[in-house]
Amino acid sequence: MINTVSTNDYKLYTKEPWEEFQEENDDDTLEQFVKPYIRRDLGFKELLNEYFNYNASLDNCYPKLFKYLPKENELTFYQIELYSSTKVKSTNIDFNSLVLSIIETAHDIEFEDGVANEFSKKLNMYIKKYGNSFINKLIPIFLNETANDEILSEALRWIGRIDSSDTHEKRLWLLEHCLFSSSPTLRDGATLGLASMNDPSAITFLKEVIKKETIKELLLDMKDVLFDLVKEKDAIYSKKNQKK
Amino acid sequence: MAKKPDATLNNWNVELLRFTGFPSPDFQIKEPNWWYEIVGEQPENRIVQPRKGLFQEVGLFDESELILKVEPFRIDWVFKANQKPEEQDMTTLGEFENGAMQFNNLMTKWFGLKDFPKFQRIAFGAILLHPVKDYHQGYTKLSVYLKSTVAIDTKNSSDFFYQINRPRKSKTNIPNLRINRLTKWSVKKAKLLGIIFNGEQNKTISGEDSFACRLELDINTIPDPDMFFKQKECNEIFYELVNLSFEISKKGDIK
Numbered sequence: 326m327i328n329t330v331s332t333n334d335y336k337l338y339t340k341e342p343w344e345e346f347q348e349e350n351d352d353d354t355l356e357q358f359v360k361p362y363i364r365r366d367l368g369f370k371e372l373l374n375e376y377f378n379y380n381a382s383l384d385n386c387y388p389k390l391f392k393y394l395p396k397e398n399e400l401t402f403y404q405i406e407l408y409s410s411t412k413v414k415s416t417n418i419d420f421n422s423l424v425l426s427i428i429e430t431a432h433d434i435e436f437e438d439g440v441a442n443e444f445s446k447k448l449n450m451y452i453k454k455y456g457n458s459f460i461n462k463l464i465p466i467f468l469n470e471t472a473n474d475e476i477l478s479e480a481l482r483w484i485g486r487i488d489s490s491d492t493h494e495k496r497l498w499l500l501e502h503c504l505f506s507s508s509p510t511l512r513d514g515a516t517l518g519l520a521s522m523n524d525p526s527a528i529t530f531l532k533e534v535i536k537k538e539t540i541k542e543l544l545l546d547m548k549d550v551l552f553d554l555v556k557e558k559d560a561i562y563s564k565k566n567q568k569k
Numbered sequence: 570m571a572k573k574p575d576a577t578l579n580n581w582n583v584e585l586l587r588f589t590g591f592p593s594p595d596f597q598i599k600e601p602n603w604w605y606e607i608v609g610e611q612p613e614n615r616i617v618q619p620r621k622g623l624f625q626e627v628g629l630f631d632e633s634e635l636i637l638k639v640e641p642f643r644i645d646w647v648f649k650a651n652q653k654p655e656e657q658d659m660t661t662l663g664e665f666e667n668g669a670m671q672f673n674n675l676m677t678k679w680f681g682l683k684d685f686p687k688f689q690r691i692a693f694g695a696i697l698l699h700p701v702k703d704y705h706q707g708y709t710k711l712s713v714y715l716k717s718t719v720a721i722d723t724k725n726s727s728d729f730f731y732q733i734n735r736p737r738k739s740k741t742n743i744p745n746l747r748i749n750r751l752t753k754w755s756v757k758k759a760k761l762l763g764i765i766f767n768g769e770q771n772k773t774i775s776g777e778d779s780f781a782c783r784l785e786l787d788i789n790t791i792p793d794p795d796m797f798f799k800q801k802e803c804n805e806i807f808y809e810l811v812n813l814s815f816e817i818s819k820k821g822d823i824k
Contacts, residue, residue: 409734409736409749409751409787409789409791410751410787411589411591411690411692411694411787411789412694412787413645461640461642464622464640464641464642465620465621465622465623465640465641468622468641469619469620469622494792494794495642497794498591498594498642498689498794499594501594501595502594502595502596502641502642504594505594505595505597524794526794526795530594530595533595
């Protein structure tokens, strides 16, 4: 298959993968090839982004080439989030590095229940600044449990507390998803996160995991949270009926 | 069973079609066999990135490219024209109606599979093109589609871009279901750029400029964390999303 990408202004096709091109050509050649296009701002940056997104993971990606690309203007990032859109949003922001930096911060902290720390503040800041795109990058970490369980559990507690209506649904999804984790520490963090969020939409999934939960203390916590959410649901329902 | 669309379309060609679904939080399938089960043969490429939770399969279906991308929080099917190097013009799947029916048939097969997941939100996306001579002709054509909302000065304008979402209530029997009808209208200029890698003698070859009206559609259900769609609902909703896109491509930006 020919490797092809296109943007609004340009189509690019290559008969060999980009990896081979990079191996065979040194930095000078790459610079000579790429820079004139970027300087003229002909959409080549977007073209390369499309190519990398399609053909390779960002981890393998081509730092040699990326160093020539202009950095995304971070101040404009939030403006382009459309909530009616389901299209994948592409960006130059290196979310992987941001996520790693948050995890790094957590390693030296002794967590105290309910006490804000450098880790929770960073998490709060990035979620509010970058919204759902950032949370999408967090999700695989919880899925693969690639960081320490205690750190992830702490993150889940704070994710439930963040005051951000724009990211509410995505955070709710993540917390509900982590109820099904194989790690009891994560299930505990998710339960506490959902307690803070106080959204009765979580009732269905809490009921489902309660049926399977085998750790007694965790089961009791889940039932307490379920009780509170059902009360909240009844309260909302009563308010609606009163208005009618 | 695939349904026939009920609108006659006005010469739009389709560059890309997309199904996007946001699965329920209890979704656990990691390496599904869906591509094989709906196409009937193995894909050409498979990418698995466990640390990112990404699973992707790519292959040809009826000479066009079909991509399945599975992540923990979204599933995408993309159907798009397979670019041939000798083609200077914008490559498409052909007429919108035919391409959409082909894609709808594929999705209907997928909806019928046993391990079809439950979704909280689904979407139909499309990028449509209508070739024109130049920007002026493109703006003239767009002004017909946008006549009730935007007045375009076709002779003295450039860089025109119009984006709008017009939500509607769903006509399916699903209570409280509302649908976003997000559209983006513009005139696209394309240039085919050939790059020949040959050690020190890399060469670029530029094709001629070509122009087209471009309509990007993103028709999707408005998220509601208490709403879940199983097979039957997805079938009904997807049919409605596709028909809403037909309506827009024929009648333009309407409420």
